[in-house]
Amino acid sequence: MHFGASMFCTDYSMTPAELAPALEARGFESFWAPEHSHIPLSRKSPWGGGPELPKKYYDVIDPFVGLATAAVVTKTLKLATGVCLIVQRDPIQLAKEVATLDLLSGGRFLFGIGAGWNREEMADHGTDPRTRIALMAERVAMLKAIWTETKPEFQGKFQSFEPMMTWPKPVQKPHPPILVGGAMPHAAQRAIAYGDGWIPLGGRGSDVLEQLPRFRRMAAEAGREPDSLPVSIFGAGGYGEDADTLSRYRDAGIERVVFSLDSAKADEVLPVLDRIAALKAGLG
Numbered sequence: 001m002h003f004g005a006s007m008f009c010t011d012y013s014m015t016p017a018e019l020a021p022a023l024e025a026r027g028f029e030s031f032w033a034p035e036h037s038h039i040p041l042s043r044k045s046p047w048g049g050g051p052e053l054p055k056k057y058y059d060v061i062d063p064f065v066g067l068a069t070a071a072v073v074t075k076t077l078k079l080a081t082g083v084c085l086i087v088q089r090d091p092i093q094l095a096k097e098v099a100t101l102d103l104l105s106g107g108r109f110l111f112g113i114g115a116g117w118n119r120e121e122m123a124d125h126g127t128d129p130r131t132r133i134a135l136m137a138e139r140v141a142m143l144k145a146i147w148t149e150t151k152p153e154f155q156g157k158f159q160s161f162e163p164m165m166t167w168p169k170p171v172q173k174p175h176p177p178i179l180v181g182g183a184m185p186h187a188a189q190r191a192i193a194y195g196d197g198w199i200p201l202g203g204r205g206s207d208v209l210e211q212l213p214r215f216r217r218m219a220a221e222a223g224r225e226p227d228s229l230p231v232s233i234f235g236a237g238g239y240g241e242d243a244d245t246l247s248r249y250r251d252a253g254i255e256r257v258v259f260s261l262d263s264a265k266a267d268e269v270l271p272v273l274d275r276i277a278a279l280k281a282g283l284g
């Protein structure tokens with residue numbers, strides 16, 4: 001079972017250039033960068049983690065710029081979006097950003113995606129929150145066409161383009177793994193429909209291990225091989241940071257656990273990484 005770490009990198013936290021080598025040196029498999037372009041001050045959309053939205057959501061840096069910085073200072077660490085809000089991004093430009101990062105990192109990119117929860121944020125990008133799920137499916141199909149075809153063209157409900165040429169193509173074939181974030185059952189269904197893995201959120205009253213049999217059954221019923229859809233559990237705060245829970249995850253076949261780090265400087269973060277690394281070593 002792999003260990004990853006996620007941080008809302010800000011102007012008051014460790015930079016990706018500082019954090020990524022520290023993760024790699026301690027045996028972490030992956031670094032995950034979350035995304036919010038902005039937070040509208042109306043704050044009508046409720047946040048699932050509590051009544052107050054943490055400051056780091058307002059302040060987080062762009063994930064692709066951050067991950068590119070991390071790629072330069074590491075050799076084996078996988079670089080992941082956790083998650084990219086693809087309904088808020090232009091898909092043609094996004095396809096180039098993903099392919100470029102995969103190329104420059106030597107095929108180390110993991111494309112975590114999600115439909116988003118902040119309706120006011122997506123509306124500011126011209127996305128109708130009511131149709132974001134259908135838009136997300138179409139965007140994934142569009143991205144796959146661009147990555148895998150020499151002269152792609154696309155006719156969709158929301159967006160179309162005539163035959164074109166665009167490079168680079170991703171190093172990973174047919175494309176970087178698309179890991180769909182979100183809860184059971186809807187995000188799990190989306191992961192099965194067009195993803196290469198599922199990212200449920202640990203904590204918040206949810207036991208992912210209880211949902212695993214259902215997820216694997218849903219995959220099989222849809223004609224997908226359950227083993228082809230690895231599960232990566234995102235931790236909420238300190239959730240999952242104990243040996244018993246991690247052992248249960250490993251024995252259940254969880255692909256990776258991603259630990260959420262505070263947006264802080266090295267003097268606070270590095271001891272946390274050391275503790276997690278010790279837990280990993282203790283699993284054997």
